[in-house]
Amino acid sequence: MSRIGKKAIPVPGGVTVTVDGQTVKAKGPKGELSFIVTDLCTVALEENEVLVKPVNDSKPARSQWGMSRTQISNMIQGVANEFTKTLELVGVGYRAQMKGSALSLALGYSHDIDYPAPDGVKITVPKQTEIVLTGIDKQKVGQAAAEIRAFRPPEPYKGKGVKYADEYIFRKEGKKK
Incomplete structure (x- = not known):
């Protein structure tokens, strides 16, 4: 199981995150970025946190889980401060x-x-x-x-x-x- 993927991604103040299907968009004071999450993972926006979960317990889904979470985290961190x-x-x-x-x-x-x-x-x-x-x-x-x-x-x-x-x-x- 992914230890990184289990962590929720906090959304800092001044940054807006929108989840539209598999597309995650982050807009902040420094700019705007988007990332398309693989079909093996699901993304949910709950309160001020982004949650990434695998679709099933297969090896490819679990291997994409932590990577997707890290990509979204880097995207949010980048638009907040370069x-x-x-x-x-x-x-x-x-x-x-x-x-x-x-x-x-x-x-x-x-x-x-x-x-x-x-x-x-x-x-x-x-x-x-x-x-x-x-x-x-x-x-x-x-x-x-x-x-x-x-x-x-x-x-x-x-x-x-x-x-x-x-x-x-x-x-x-x-x-x-």
């Missing part, structure tokens, strides 16, 4: 700057990398070595952060590369004579 991911650039000459709506990265290659900001994700560069991504959709923010990190992932010897702000880089010692 999700944020912070990336850091570590390395000599590694810089980031905004060129219009695109992010321009100098990561030690012979050319700069231009990354266009995806829809629903706002990219800001408070310092040359720091990138902040914000948005209401957790999946889009995380995907954009992962794509930027993939241009130059951190290496274990000197720690150079693009890393998450809260990421720990396991260091290796290197060769000895």
